[in-house]
Amino acid sequence: MKRLWHNYKKWEDYQHGMYNTTRRYSEKETEEIAQKAVSLLSDKERFYDTAKDMIGDWKVAAEVNLTTASRNFEAWIGQASCCYAHGIPEHITKQAWRLLSISQQLEANIVAQRVIDEWRADNSS
Numbered sequence: 001m002k003r004l005w006h007n008y009k010k011w012e013d014y015q016h017g018m019y020n021t022t023r024r025y026s027e028k029e030t031e032e033i034a035q036k037a038v039s040l041l042s043d044k045e046r047f048y049d050t051a052k053d054m055i056g057d058w059k060v061a062a063e064v065n066l067t068t069a070s071r072n073f074e075a076w077i078g079q080a081s082c083c084y085a086h087g088i089p090e091h092i093t094k095q096a097w098r099l100l101s102i103s104q105q106l107e108a109n110i111v112a113q114r115v116i117d118e119w120r121a122d123n124s125s
Contacts, residue, residue, distance in 0.1 A: 012058035013065075018083040018090050030092060037082040037096035041108045051077050051115040054084035066119055077112035 013019070025033065040047055055062040058080065065076045078097070082088040088096075097105065 010060045013061040013080050013083055016083055017087060018080060020089050021091060023089070025092070030095065033086070033088050033092050034096040034099060036086045037088050037093045038099050040082055040085055041078055041093075041096065042100060042104045044107055044111050047078075047081060047108060048111050048115065050085045051081045051112065052118075054081050055115065055119055058084065062119060063123075066116060066123075073116050074109045074112035077115055078108060 009015075017023075040050060055066075055077075061080065065071050065080070066073055079090040079093045082093040082096070083090070100108065
């Protein structure tokens, strides 16, 4: 698939704070937010539905991130879905990922890959 480029200011994930590292969270806030990410990523059906909604609504960010060969596509789907659903920045989703069991991580990656495969099938022309 050919790589697609858009200015970062057009990326919906950027616009919604996914890459925001300037806001400081207390330890309690971080734990509460991370639990929201854990809840989403460990619920296969809810994660799938959220990821599908996210890539449908965040078309520009999906094009950029799912056509960049050096990108970890599954990680982006999880991080963007957590941002989409709860406004969680990626650095907290990364912390939440470590709270999942190995089997939960594998299941989440399977869901993310399914979403990626469906997106590619729909956008292969």
